[in-house]
Amino acid sequence: MDVMATKQVLVIGGGVTGCAIAHDLTLRGVEVTVVERGELASGTTGRCSAFLHSGSRYAVTDPEAADECIAENQIMRKVMPSGMIEPDDGLFILLKGDDPAYADQWFQGCADAGITAKEISPAEVARREPLVTREISRAAITPDAVIEALRFALVFAATARVNGAHFLPYSEVQDFLMDADRVIGLKLKNRVTGELFELRGDAVINAAGPWVGEISSLIGIRIPLSMSPGVHVIIGKRLVNHTINLIRKPASGDFAYPQGPQTILGTTSWTVENCDHLRAPKEHITNTLRDGEVIIPSLRKYPVLSVNAATRPLIAKPGANERELSRKFEVFDHAEINGVESFVTIGGGKLTIARAMAEKTCDVVCKKLGVDAPCRTASTPMVSWRRFYVG
Ligand SMILES: Cc1cc2nc3c(=O)[nH]c(=O)nc-3n(C[C@H](O)[C@H](O)[C@H](O)COP(=O)(O)OP(=O)(O)OC[C@H]3O[C@@H](n4cnc5c(N)ncnc54)[C@H](O)[C@@H]3O)c2cc1C
Structure with a gap:
């Protein structure tokens, strides 16, 4: 035997x-x-954002995570059955008024990690995403995608x-x-x-x-381990065509993405001692909607379908807040x-x-x-x- x-x-x-x-x-x-x-x-x-990350979100703040994400993003595209990975490209946008030097660092971080970040014009963003803010100074397409978790x-x-x-x-x-x-x-x-x-x-x-x-x-x-929940707000209409992230240090309320007929806004973070019976705090919901309006100004015209919360299992580091944890x-x-x-x-x-x-x-x-x-x-x-x- x-x-x-x-x-x-x-x-x-x-x-x-x-x-x-x-x-x-x-x-x-x-x-x-x-x-x-x-x-x-x-x-x-079952309740995560379900990005198949390209790593670009972490290109400046967590280069090791960026390297891991792009490697796995490419492997998953080869070994997952067809139809599993939505063909949406990731769209990263720098808002007017946000730090242009951070955008330079971000493009460099993507290049260093081997992540394709193809710069497109604000006019091209408007063509691809009619409902997304026009207050954009730079934008890029990345190989981020959405999956069904x-x-x-x-x-x-x-x-x-x-x-x-x-x-x-x-x-x-x-x-x-x-x-x-x-x-x-x-x-x-x-x-x-x-x-x-x-x-x-x-x-x-x-x-x-x-x-x-x-x-x-x-x-x-x-x-x-640090248990760090986050909230998503689900809007009952598909308002965007790409996964949209702001070119900023990862923070609350900095993305919106399509999933089937819906749009998902997220996310926030706080820490808990026990992640059973998790409830989304009210201010996290209002803040997510407020931040979502920055990306999609007409957001409030559409119904909020539901809200969910889930807990990230993050490796704890003394003195670091949840956003700083790798x-x-x-x-x-x-x-x-x-x-x-x-x-x-x-x-x-x-x-x-x-x-x-x-x-x-x-x-x-x-x-x-x-x-x-x-x-x-x-x-x-x-x-x-x-x-x-x-x-
Ligand atoms: C808000 C949010 C957004 C996120 N977005 C993304 C994203 O877009 N892309 C990405 O790559 N990652 C994302 N993540 C991270 C990702 O969701 C997690 O890293 C991943 O899902 C963790 O999977 P897991 O199997 O380790 O844990 P879980 O999915 O939590 O699985 C652990 C399982 O253990 C079971 N369990 C617990 N106790 C017991 C017990 N006593 N006996 C038997 N079973 C038990 C639980 O029921 C659970 O099903 C996000 C996380 C959060 C919170």
Whole structure:
């Protein structure tokens, strides 16, 4: 019998990160079970802005994140099934009165990261985007795109499932099974039937997004994570044709983008201690509408369809506010850091770079398990999200 195929890994969290990990591990011949306390993508993933970032948003303030985003943006365009990535280009605009020196830095940052930022005239912006403000001094087209976040995660999950991964929705982790300092499994509760059950594995990966700290605290491990929610306001009409970002240091209310028949405005940020039962604060909604009007002056003519909020899992840094925190990710090998064997946490990151996050995490876990199959996700085409349901 193939020894590698007998390795079993339990993944906590069925967001895009957990689904990408399942895809990566199955391609390496590992047996995977993903446990998720709700539906897949019912955490942050299902309510994020769903930009497939080009990295240009971070070109000045977070060049490392910019490099990661453009690399993954290009890979996703190759391995995602056709139709998954809306063909919209990103439109970045410098408002009259905003800092022209920052725009110079931004163009340079994009060039340094290898992100194409093709300058277009304000007249060209007016032609492409009749409802967008005319108060523009510079503009550029970038390879940013919009995706549908649930389906994006399901593509990873569907491909993993076709390759043998198991997904257990409505299965909440309540505790760990330990053998001395080694994690050997999980104690779970089926949230539909109330049944308590156990699963065993050779390793456990904590991919619970903003809940990674809550999970690891079950065995006394602290993860340096900042939980930073953001609000979106959804307008019930498609008002723009591109994803529109302001050329500014990333800040609240600096983008608008189309998704199907709607326009989404965002986003804001604050910090919370607990990201369950998140509510969008009223002032975040009014501020988002106020800032949205700067981009689309006629915005108030159209109905607000809904509002949502979700929490970013960001790696904390002492003294930095949420906007200053990098969108980078970190893999925590708890054997090295805390002396707890067979347990790894993935924290931080973004949906755009979920594949790269999974690769790094699976490299660490596979090394522990003695699995030497290399990562193949950068070149393996994935199947339609529909196959998650129909096989
Ligand atoms: C407002 C906002 C906008 C964003 N916009 C973008 C964007 O445009 N582009 C981009 O690339 N990124 C964006 N991000 C970041 C991106 O959404 C996240 O980095 C990514 O979705 C995190 O995915 P995840 O799988 O790690 O976490 P999640 O999607 O939160 O998944 C974790 C899962 O763990 C489950 N879980 C928790 N506790 C338990 C338990 N006890 N037992 C079992 N399961 C459990 C949860 O139910 C959840 O489904 C945005 C984030 C926010 C908040």
